Amino acid sequence: MILTVDVGNTRIKAAVFEGDTHLESFVFDKIELEKKIKKILEKFETIDYLVVSLVGDVEKQSFVAFENQVKVHFVSHQDTFPFINNYGTPKTLGIDRMVLAAGATLLYPNQNRLVIDAGTCITYDFIDEKNVYQGGAIAPGFRLRYESLHQFTAKLPLLTLQSPETYIGKSTSESIHSGVVNGLVYEIDGFIDEYKAACKNIIIILTGGDAVFLAKRLKNTIFANSNFLLESLNQTFQYKIKND
Template sequence: MRLLAIDIGNTNITFGLFSAGKLARKFDLPTKSYNLRKLSSVLKEGSLVEACLVCSVAPLVTKILARDLRLLTAVKPYIIGKDIKVPIKNLYQRPGQVGQDRLVNAYAGLAFFQAPLVIIDFGTAITFDAVSKKGEYLGGLILPGLEISLEALSKRAALLPKIKLALPRELIGRDTAGSMLSGIIYGFASLSDGLSERIKQKIGLKAQVIGTGGNIRLMSKYCRAIDKVEQDLTLKGLKLIYDTIVEPHGQSPWHLSIPPVGRNPEQRPTAGSRGLRRRVK
């Protein structure tokens, strides 16, 4: 089975092609400049896509991408939240407000790690998500991301330059750019450590802190509270949803959900119909 898992974020669209159960390829496209030509160029000639799952925080791009995927692969993608409900108990006061990527991360976290969990996603925004020992999604926090914060400094302060995100050379900056980078990296690292400890006081001091997202490799060496790093948590969560929900039902689970599988699910998918498939042109 060749599964294409897609995570549509505000900055990038991340594609993960799974083959024989493993992540064989991963590539990104900028969300704002996405088009059919770019998608066609990254889906290599001769690639075979047999199923597709999409998790998105950009509804308009989702519609366009779903149309393009059907054109290129003859496979209709399953949209998380629309076609498939993430099987986790959601304790948000208004469950529909939670980003599907956050629920997918929580679901994957329960399968790969021991609950309770604090999941930090360093993306366009930085999100903290709390998962109880019972496997419930409790809620979380949302903060501006690293690039947003760096951009805000240069836009709102006349004497601060526009610079690219990078690792600081040292804690105490020796020039303006260095001071800005130190403030962003060390500042958000300390913020992450502090918030993680506060959340653990609420859900359990033995909670594991999991780091993920596009900037996790940049931040992991500075965040002391992070226990495990899984950069591809969302993609692997989509793969898990396919294995436990879609394939056992023969790839026709529209508006389907099943009870939560909990962590380390032993139930393996049964063989289902493979649906339409065509070589990418």
């Protein structure tokens, strides 16, 4: 049994897997990390591996503390991945993006794949049908957009995510919601159109904390899978075990 943990820039997400079966998921804050992991290990006594994708600023030591109970593995650039990496700066490619790319490669064989992860950042990762990771894009997510409008202006209030009625904002707050929400929706649809025009046979996977909110609003019909990173982490680790 494997406990996968995704340390993002905002929250921590974890899931327990038995083979390919997803048993349970958890979401928590960084400060609760050790307490929550301890609880999960108590609940699922047969967990033998703790597999971590570490992007946010959490100390590795918080996980190493469990080494007397389980084998701890931090996914790293040195691991075996199922794709060829054609990124210009492979050493600086985010581990979360590598895990997403690995999951897409293994779960959707022999086709072009685009993974869109909507969290703190919106990341785009493209893996072609020959299993070559080509790159993608990094853009600010919802919260970063709302916060930057507030932080870098004198007059704009700090708002939280809310769906705009129309694209024509009739007040300051409506204008901000339209700019942030419609702006991001148009942006994602624009990227999707671009990829679809460039490749016929492409699967698009939308994941991350804001995936469900976005899926409902995109022009392109895309199925949201909020657990794709954790599922990919499980797949990546199983692939590593088989191929090492």
